[in-house]
Amino acid sequence: MADQALLRLHRGxxxxxxxxxxxxxxxxxxxxxxxxxxxxxxxxxxxxxxRLAACFPLVPxxxxxxxxxxxxxQRVYELARNFPPEPHAIHGHGxxxxxxxAAASASRAELTFRHAVSGTPFDYxxxxxxxxxxxxxxxxxxxxNAGDGAMPAGIGLHPYFTRTGGVTLRASLDHVWLPDQRKxxxxxxxxxxxxxxxxxxxxxxxxxxxxxxxxxGRAELHWPETDLxxxxxxxxxxxxxxxxxxxxQDSFCIEPVSHVNDGFNxxxxxxxxxxxxxxxxxxxxxxxxxxxII
Numbered sequence: 001m002a003d004q005a006l007l008r009l010h011r012g013x014x015x016x017x018x019x020x021x022x023x024x025x026x027x028x029x030x031x032x033x034x035x036x037x038x039x040x041x042x043x044x045x046x047x048x049x050x051r052l053a054a055c056f057p058l059v060p061x062x063x064x065x066x067x068x069x070x071x072x073x074q075r076v077y078e079l080a081r082n083f084p085p086e087p088h089a090i091h092g093h094g095x096x097x098x099x100x101x102a103a104a105s106a107s108r109a110e111l112t113f114r115h116a117v118s119g120t121p122f123d124y125x126x127x128x129x130x131x132x133x134x135x136x137x138x139x140x141x142x143x144x145n146a147g148d149g150a151m152p153a154g155i156g157l158h159p160y161f162t163r164t165g166g167v168t169l170r171a172s173l174d175h176v177w178l179p180d181q182r183k184x185x186x187x188x189x190x191x192x193x194x195x196x197x198x199x200x201x202x203x204x205x206x207x208x209x210x211x212x213x214x215x216x217g218r219a220e221l222h223w224p225e226t227d228l229x230x231x232x233x234x235x236x237x238x239x240x241x242x243x244x245x246x247x248x249q250d251s252f253c254i255e256p257v258s259h260v261n262d263g264f265n266x267x268x269x270x271x272x273x274x275x276x277x278x279x280x281x282x283x284x285x286x287x288x289x290x291x292x293i294i
Contacts, residue, residue, distance in 0.1 A: 011107040011132035024099030025053035038160040055159035056095040059126040062156040063261035064088040070264040107132040123147030142286035145279035156257030166224040170200040174214020208245045215241045233290045
């Protein structure tokens with residue numbers, strides 16, 4: 001990778017590589033010689049594809065908006081379909097646009113992003129603050145309504161992790177939103193026993209691209225091959241967890257997010273428990289996510 005494109009932070013054995021110009025993404029997070037997130041692919045900076053990064057922010061919404069269209073307060077809005085060949089809008093705007101370095105020191109950095117989409121309620125400011133700590137990484141993520149009208153909003157993170165045969169996930173979840181073949185949620189059901197992660201489940205046999213709700217804000221990943229345990233902790237409103245375990249791939253995603261996929265449309269239809277927030281002008285939606293090794 002081109003070193004000049006990275007902002008590198010260090011504290012003790014921890015190192016964090018940020019790439020502000022490519023979606024405000026994380027390119028790498030390590031403790032000594034151990035990668036705690038899947039390292040960015042070598043083609044990441046050259047191709048500019050955030051899906052090759054280690055982690056990227058989700059603002060001002062998570063996952064898919066069906067067909068790039070949503071209804072909000074009796075009006076229909078169109079968004080760019082930014083994930084071909086899928087017909088949907090996905091992951092908001094921050095992951096595909098440059099962020100600005102607002103502040104940086106040896107172990108801390110702050111990135112900002114200002115965006116408006118003409119003809120939609122999306123006129124906002126976003127902020128990521130990264131701080132390396134003695135036991136890991138703390139990220140503050142915020143989105144603020146900078147417009148003059150109400151704005152539906154959500155936030156989250158999209159981290160990638162290295163997939164091994166033994167890696168397990170432990171998390172307390174209440175329900176899951178079952179998607180159709182287009183990966184759009186159609187109904188909410190109680191957590192099936194096969195997906196009860198409360199006592200830890202191996203991820204290797206699973207095939208998942210689902211949004212789970214009722215998360216208590218703590219998830220634990222364990223790689224027995226290296227005896228590494230990584231804890232993910234998130235403050236409200238991140239009470240949904242997208243678990244993405246694609247078959248045949250060498251990585252997986254455990255995404256702490258504030259709302260269900262296609263939440264804007266579900267909210268407008270009166271569905272409860274979507275997690276979507278409606279921000280008045282000047283209001284901020286924020287959270288803190290921590291990655292700790294134990």
